[in-house]
Amino acid sequence: MAGAGVIDEYVTALDRRLRGPDPVKDDLLAEARDSLHDAAAAHRDRGLAEEDAQRRAVAEFGPVTTIAREYQGLLGLAYGTRTLRSVMLVLPLAYVMWELNRAFWIGAWDDFDAPPPDWYLTVARFNDASAWLVAGAAVLALLVGRRLARTRVSTVTLARLAGVVAVVAVGVSLLGTVAILAATAYLDAARLFLSLPVTAASAVSLAVALRLAVLARRCVVFSSV
Amino acid sequence: MKSDALRGHLDALLLATLDGGQLHGYAIIEALQRRSGGALDLPTGTVYPALRRLETAGLVASEWSTVGGRQRRTYRLTKAGQRALDAERTAWREFTAAIEGVLGGGPWPAQA
Structure with missing residues (x-):
């Protein structure tokens, strides 16, 4: 899988687990995506390759099931x-x-x-x-x-x-x-x-x-x- | 540091990171990690729901703004949030002073 897809795949998986008003959901997911790209950029600056940086960012963000529960509560x-x-x-x-x-x-x-x-x-x-x-x-x-x-x-x-x-x-x-x-x-x-x-x-x-x-x-x- | 122990103080820690001015989400996470010497290992994805809950409580406010040429949701303390942070700091100082009095300073002298 290309490195650029790791974050996208994670956000898509999160999106699929969430139900609620679209504007709020889109806002939460946009912020999550931004944060993951920020984290991946920080890891790239420390020497990781693109895909590894994104995998590290996703791992740090937390298991999608756990995060989805918290986001669903917000929605x-x-x-x-x-x-x-x-x-x-x-x-x-x-x-x-x-x-x-x-x-x-x-x-x-x-x-x-x-x-x-x-x-x-x-x-x-x-x-x-x-x-x-x-x-x-x-x-x-x-x-x-x-x-x-x-x-x-x-x-x-x-x-x-x-x-x-x-x-x-x-x-x-x-x-x-x-x-x-x-x-x-x-x-x-x-x-x-x-x-x-x-x-x-x-x-x-x-x-x-x-x-x-x-x-x-x-x-x-x-x-x- | 254990996540359970951290979670109980997460709200106060988030308010403290915003004490110096408004920050976007990832900058808040970086500030938490930097100021804790890397000891805070909470999943970063849990920070955003916590920030939104603080917003619901009226302790922080957020808005999309341009930071470093990118659109980001930035958070800032409200007046109620500043008061809550002051109260948390006072309670924390009292708590740590009490615990330090019991646990700190090495073994207690033997009773006569």
Whole structure:
């Protein structure tokens, strides 16, 4: 094998073992490649031939399985952090947009002839609170994660924690959205179609929750090492 | 030096190498090896994840910049990182002083 291929082969093997957001992965691999070429250059300066210099650099960098585990932890953590930030921002925004839409196009819910039953109000309050509770949980998780990153807690563990919080948070949000839609359909399905903009906003809220569920699932996949 | 013993102090060692200014990854590895007299034999590939974790913790910041005509990711201490390094140094001095008092200075005099 030509000497120029030793580093390339190592980086390719590392690449194959990693799953996660491409920009972060490409950045990590570019830095690893740079470091290996720097190390190989240092060994060449000490008199080693090109291929031997690259083999020494690769050996010093560490076994690809060991290094891949550490890098995968970083990728999982990066994805988990990004997902929690999305949860923190998107869910309250979707909730506020829906409420503004409803207030503008329909007005207050209590304009209806008959007041809704208690069970419906419970579901509605749960859905109203869930956006803020879930966003608060995401903020708390990000702050705690930042503190834990200063301890000896590994990036793999941090990534798993982020994934668990993301799954629970998105699950609660999705449950709230589905519950209020189902409850409204059961109580009076016509209310779901009172106003096209509000119906569209409801569809957007559901789509946002489903999209976040996909992201949360990926958090778990990427933090699995 | 055993990797396990080193790993427990890796964060502090990385912060210390950045105390003099920003460095790219391989320069940090060279500084670690030079300042330890070559005793630090940790796989160099583990240094980068450690640096990124310190970045997540807000103790270092990084950016791509041109060094020696090449694009490299360079790292620097943040203010929080500087405070963390100062705290690590203080804790290390207290620890080594305590251990030196017990282990240093040769055999203890026999008790009367």
